[in-house]
Amino acid sequence: MNTLESAGPSQPPPLPPEPVVSVRNLERRFDSVHAVRGVSFDIQRGQVVGFIGANGAGKTTTMRMMATLEIPTAGRIRICGYDVVNHPTEVRRHIGWMPDSYGTYGCVTVHEYLDFYARAFGFRKQEREQRVAEVMEFTDLAPIADRMMDKLSKGMAQRLCLGRTLLHDPEVMILDEPAAGLDPKARLEFKHLVRLLAGEGKTIFISSHILSELSEMCDTLLFIDAGKIIHYGAADTLLEHDTKSAAIVDVQVAGDPALLADWAKLSPGVELIEIRKDGARLSFDPGDPETLSIQLRRMLDAGIPVVDFHRSSRRLEDAFVEILTGLQS
Amino acid sequence: MTPPTPQPLKDFADWISPMLVKELRQGMRTRVFVVTFIALQVLMTINVVISLLAASGGAEASVLAFFFWAMIAIPLTLVLPFTALGALSSEMKGDTLELVLLTRLSAWRIAWGKWFAVVAQAGLFVCAILPYVVLRYFMGGVNIADDLRSIVLLFVAAAVLSAVMIGISPFQSKIARILLGIGALFGLQIVPGLVFGMTAGGGAVGMAMEWTTWGIFAPIYFALLILLMLQIGAGRIAPPSENHSATKRLIGLGFLLLATVARWVLPYSETVIIFCLLACVPVLTGAICEPLQSNPSIYRPFARRGVIGRFAGRLFYAGWPAGLPYVALLLLGFAILMACQGLLDDEKQKLGMTAFAGTFLFGAVLLRLCFPRTRNALGIFIATVGLGIFLAGMVAVLDKSLDWGVISFFSVLPPCALAFNFVDLMNAEEIKAARHAVTFSSGVCLLLALFLTLRSWKKIRAFEDASLNADEMA
Numbered sequence: 001m002n003t004l005e006s007a008g009p010s011q012p013p014p015l016p017p018e019p020v021v022s023v024r025n026l027e028r029r030f031d032s033v034h035a036v037r038g039v040s041f042d043i044q045r046g047q048v049v050g051f052i053g054a055n056g057a058g059k060t061t062t063m064r065m066m067a068t069l070e071i072p073t074a075g076r077i078r079i080c081g082y083d084v085v086n087h088p089t090e091v092r093r094h095i096g097w098m099p100d101s102y103g104t105y106g107c108v109t110v111h112e113y114l115d116f117y118a119r120a121f122g123f124r125k126q127e128r129e130q131r132v133a134e135v136m137e138f139t140d141l142a143p144i145a146d147r148m149m150d151k152l153s154k155g156m157a158q159r160l161c162l163g164r165t166l167l168h169d170p171e172v173m174i175l176d177e178p179a180a181g182l183d184p185k186a187r188l189e190f191k192h193l194v195r196l197l198a199g200e201g202k203t204i205f206i207s208s209h210i211l212s213e214l215s216e217m218c219d220t221l222l223f224i225d226a227g228k229i230i231h232y233g234a235a236d237t238l239l240e241h242d243t244k245s246a247a248i249v250d251v252q253v254a255g256d257p258a259l260l261a262d263w264a265k266l267s268p269g270v271e272l273i274e275i276r277k278d279g280a281r282l283s284f285d286p287g288d289p290e291t292l293s294i295q296l297r298r299m300l301d302a303g304i305p306v307v308d309f310h311r312s313s314r315r316l317e318d319a320f321v322e323i324l325t326g327l328q329s
Numbered sequence: 330m331t332p333p334t335p336q337p338l339k340d341f342a343d344w345i346s347p348m349l350v351k352e353l354r355q356g357m358r359t360r361v362f363v364v365t366f367i368a369l370q371v372l373m374t375i376n377v378v379i380s381l382l383a384a385s386g387g388a389e390a391s392v393l394a395f396f397f398w399a400m401i402a403i404p405l406t407l408v409l410p411f412t413a414l415g416a417l418s419s420e421m422k423g424d425t426l427e428l429v430l431l432t433r434l435s436a437w438r439i440a441w442g443k444w445f446a447v448v449a450q451a452g453l454f455v456c457a458i459l460p461y462v463v464l465r466y467f468m469g470g471v472n473i474a475d476d477l478r479s480i481v482l483l484f485v486a487a488a489v490l491s492a493v494m495i496g497i498s499p500f501q502s503k504i505a506r507i508l509l510g511i512g513a514l515f516g517l518q519i520v521p522g523l524v525f526g527m528t529a530g531g532g533a534v535g536m537a538m539e540w541t542t543w544g545i546f547a548p549i550y551f552a553l554l555i556l557l558m559l560q561i562g563a564g565r566i567a568p569p570s571e572n573h574s575a576t577k578r579l580i581g582l583g584f585l586l587l588a589t590v591a592r593w594v595l596p597y598s599e600t601v602i603i604f605c606l607l608a609c610v611p612v613l614t615g616a617i618c619e620p621l622q623s624n625p626s627i628y629r630p631f632a633r634r635g636v637i638g639r640f641a642g643r644l645f646y647a648g649w650p651a652g653l654p655y656v657a658l659l660l661l662g663f664a665i666l667m668a669c670q671g672l673l674d675d676e677k678q679k680l681g682m683t684a685f686a687g688t689f690l691f692g693a694v695l696l697r698l699c700f701p702r703t704r705n706a707l708g709i710f711i712a713t714v715g716l717g718i719f720l721a722g723m724v725a726v727l728d729k730s731l732d733w734g735v736i737s738f739f740s741v742l743p744p745c746a747l748a749f750n751f752v753d754l755m756n757a758e759e760i761k762a763a764r765h766a767v768t769f770s771s772g773v774c775l776l777l778a779l780f781l782t783l784r785s786w787k788k789i790r791a792f793e794d795a796s797l798n799a800d801e802m803a
Contacts, residue, residue, distance in 0.1 A: 069427055071569055071624060086625050086796075088570045092431050103423030107358035108351070119347030120432035164428070 155186025247287030348442025616652030717744020
């Protein structure tokens with residue numbers, strides 16, 4: 001049989017898997033404000049996609065439309081095969097929505113809060129208890145199960161909200177600025193939880209202003225500006241160095257960095273980006289290894305008291321600004 | 330982890346709405362409930378002790394009885410219903426409503442759960458005072474059957490008032506909620522007296538409606554009223570995909586049906602008809618103020634059922650284009666019923682009904698022609714009626730003091746005519762002239778309303794087709 005197959009005409013290549021989220025030509029207007037303009041993208045099952053944009057760029061509006069909380073003015077969103085406008089109830093069963101701001105109930109404990117949502121999602125007695133226990137264990141909420149909701153710290157409340165999002169085991173998780181306002185420890189814990197969820201194969205669509213965090217959590221990044229998608233691609237490629245573009249080098253000197261700054265100003269192909277108390281950040285253009293080597297040699301030959309220098313890794317913020325600048329120019 | 334699987338309901342708590350469970354847990358820990366409950370117990374104990382002392386001293390028992398009933402009535406008809414006034418707005422302001430709506434709980438189940446929690450708390454209050462009622466009986470001079478009936482009536486009043494407050498509670502403005510709540514509280518006390526006065530020749534006669542009439546009419550009426558108010562609350566918090574207008578309009582038809590049955594079955598049915606018509610005011614107001622909806626979920630259930638479904642949709646789709654024909658139909662139904670009952674025999678009654686119907690048609694036309702894109706149609710409608718009544722008051726005062734004779738002229742405006750009819754300032758000639766004026770203006774408004782409706786049917790047809798296409802694609 002294998003022989004026959006290999007001897008016969010070549011098989012057509014397998015069709016790409018149907019995206020779990022498909023957004024096409026999405027538009028949203030609020031009176032005179034055109035919040036989302038023709039946004040289109042696909043998310044495959046198991047992908048962790050970071051959604052990046054400045055305030056007012058259209059992130060939350062797009063996410064709210066995906067969560068069936070806003071009706072698009074035009075365009076279409078399908079999640080797990082269901083249209084968010086035509087079949088919102090089915091979509092809601094497949095998504096977990098975590099908004100950027102959410103309220104707490106007074107006089108309700110952590111366990112009662114999760115129990116209420118488990119009931120609301122349709123879980124019955126034993127299954128409900130089991131599910132609540134699983135979620136509390138996953139989000140490490142068990143030690144504070146009897147604590148009143150309004151007595152929780154921001155980090156605990158965020159974990160509780162994530163726990164609520166997980167109760168019905170959604171296929172797609174839409175998290176709007178989940179790490180906003182968290183202290184560094186809570187942020188690390190939250191990042192850890194997202195990684196665990198990604199490991200379980202959940203499709204996660206997450207927005208944040210803290211771009212460096214997104215680069216660590218997400219395998220794909222989606223940039224939005226003024227309601228339009230300006231970049232959609234893998235996080236790694238965005239962070240990779242383009243050898244033809246300028247190289248950014250952090251230089252540390254002994255004593256006053258003014259000498260280094262003066263040298264940078266006088267040297268062709270070298271640009272001072274930022275002066276620091278113990279050195280400066282310089283841009284060398286072009287940034288290919290041969291030219292960079294020559295320029296660094298010249299810097300040493302010029303008598304600059306260099307203590308240390310190293311090529312700076314490209315940050316996500318730089319990539320975002322670069323894309324924006326490119327668009328504007 | 331796996332999605333929830335349907336399982337038989339074994340646990341009692343699983344039978345109860347999740348919202349009710351949460352609200353009861355939450356509500357019974359609130360300071361308002363705890364303080365009121367303890368205060369009630371303390372005051373009741375004091376009342377009983379004083380009653381015992383007063384009985385031996387021969388003091389006036391009626392004063393103590395008044396305090397006894399006041400202590401029961403205040404928590405049941407004031408404290409608890411007013412806690413419901415913020416029930417839905419607190420969820421909206423606290424950013425918790427959307428999260429709940431993303432679960433399997435519909436807006437209706439949320440409103441229902443909130444209301445039922447307040448009623449359950451009222452039930453707890455009632456249970457807590459029963460021992461004191463029995464004590465009063467043992468002290469003598471009390472008919473326990475009358476006491477129990479009064480407590481049941483207070484409990485029903487608490488349930489109805491709580492439903493009204495839940496209906497009002499989604500309004501974002503706290504001042505608007507409080508004003509509407511106080512208005513509803515006073516309205517529910519004043520309107521029955523007015524209706525009895527209008528129909529039975531006087532409050533005392535009207536109140537003497539036989540218990541059989543009350544026994545049959547009141548439970549159905551209050552049940553419909555509670556359903557209506559909860560639907561109004563649910564409709565205001567519901568996502569655009571849910572059609573609550575159809576249910577509200579069906580309840581409106583339910584009131585018409587109740588009035589029709591009462592016309593042939595019950596004595597004192599004039600009163601019943603007027604009560605039913607007044608209960609439809611929120612339905613009529615909602616029908617003319619709702620914006621046109623484009624969500625396929627609104628149209629699909631009707632459009633799927635072919636010509637009959639689409640025809641029914643023309644009356645039950647959310648939005649004013651279906652609301653206007655519904656308003657015309659419901660008012661026509663009540664007008665025919667009132668005519669059959671002899672409630673439109675004289676000019677004054679005809680003026681009243683025409684002005685009542687004209688007020689809605691006038692408001693609807695004004696909204697569509699002058700404020701087609703407004704998001705606060707209800708506010709504009711209430712302001713229009715309020716301005717009309719204010720104008721009528723000014724005109725009436727000036728007319729009577731300066732003898733201008735312009736009342737019938739201003740009756741062209743239906744809200745003014747409605748107000749003139751209530752204050753009873755016109756003589757027979759003026760009433761006749763006013764009726765002609767308001768009939769003319771209401772007729773014009775009806776024609777304009779029908780024209781506007783027919784013009785919007787093209788859009789509705791497109792929405793119907795789109796909803797079916799979307800269904801086929803899915």
